[in-house]
Amino acid sequence: MFKNSIAMSRPLLKVIKVLVVVSLLTILTQVGGIIYLLYFLVKNRIEKVWANTTRLRILKPILFVGMYFLFSLTLVPLLARYYGRVPLPIAGDATLKPLSAITWIFNRHYVKPALKDIAMGTASKLSKRYPGTVLYYLDANFPFIDGFALWPHLSHNDGKKLDLAFCYLTATDGSRTNKTPSFIGYGVFVDPVKGEADQPSNCKQLGFWQYGFMEYLVPQGKKEDFVLDKERTKTMIRLFSHNKQVKKIFIEPHLKTRMGLVHDKIRYHGCHPVRHDDHIHIQI
Ligand SMILES: [Zn+2]
Structure with a gap:
């Protein structure tokens, strides 16, 4: 039996x-x-x-x-x-690259052709102004089906969204580097300092536990080795904001103020997604 x-x-x-x-x-x-x-x-x-x-x-x-x-x-x-989507570059000496191979191995690097042109054009301009600079992309979209979300980014579901890593300086000597404190680009935050707007704390107090959860998943050991490169990151964000097809850019309010970014496309995204003081989100 x-x-x-x-x-x-x-x-x-x-x-x-x-x-x-x-x-x-x-x-x-x-x-x-x-x-x-x-x-x-x-x-x-x-x-x-x-x-x-x-x-x-x-x-x-x-x-x-x-x-x-x-x-x-x-x-x-x-x-x-x-489905109107193309893959972003994954190798070679391109100025736009995936920060992590996981992104392309998992097919998370598809965008509309217009967004690919914008990202590649911005990367090219950035590397002309700061020779040797590589612009790293993070999660984009899956290859097929509008409405099929790229977990955990619910809005990355139509080929029109792309996340990009910040640019950093080496903490020891202030030199420009293409390295990043997080191996996947997410989860190592450029925290608010005293006197700055602290939206991460506000969201946490309001009960949005997911807002900063990446910090618990990603090793923090390299956080003190890097400093946000305000100049290059600001230039990168301004290049995107000046493009007519780019509709929104998400970043935490304290970094928008710290970098002196003034443009109505550069917005705060609310407490429902995750923190944006480790990357920016652009959409067309
Ligand atoms: Zn995003």
Whole structure:
């Protein structure tokens, strides 16, 4: 009886496991869930003709990773064009780059062609003014479907949104650097100092626990090694604000004041999203 119920529950457990994996991959990468289902079909076929379990155990992850990269780097960019989205540059000596490889590996670097032109044009102007400067992008959008949010950014769902890292100075000698205190660009904040507007504290007091939660997920060990490069960051934000197609730029109020940024496109975003004193958000 007990043995029978175990035997009956095995297929059910397998289905649940597949559903969990597909859901997770879909939330994180949008297309990973579909690729996993294709891999599952291929794997089942191979298992029927190839009974060597040791070899199969080695082959299966290689097969999935291979299929994932093959689809992500070839088919997905082609199909994304039908949804009016293109990938941002991921390698080479471009002045616009992803800060973290996770961004492009997880297909989180798709935007409308107009936004790609704006970001690349701004990066090029910034590097002309400050030679050697690389503008790092963070999360953008998934390749397909308007309304499909890029978790945890609910508004990044239409190809029109892009997050960008700040520019920094090295704390020890004040020299310009392309390095950042956070390996993903988020979660290491340029906190308000005494006398500045402190919206992070206000939001926390109002019960918006998510506002600063990235600080608990990202290592803070390099925070004191960097200082915000007000000059380069201000220039970057002003270049974006002067572009007619850019409609909104989000940044924390204390940094807007600290950098002397005056433009009605540069706004505060409220307590519902996350802190914007580690990156800026632009939208067209
Ligand atoms: Zn954003």
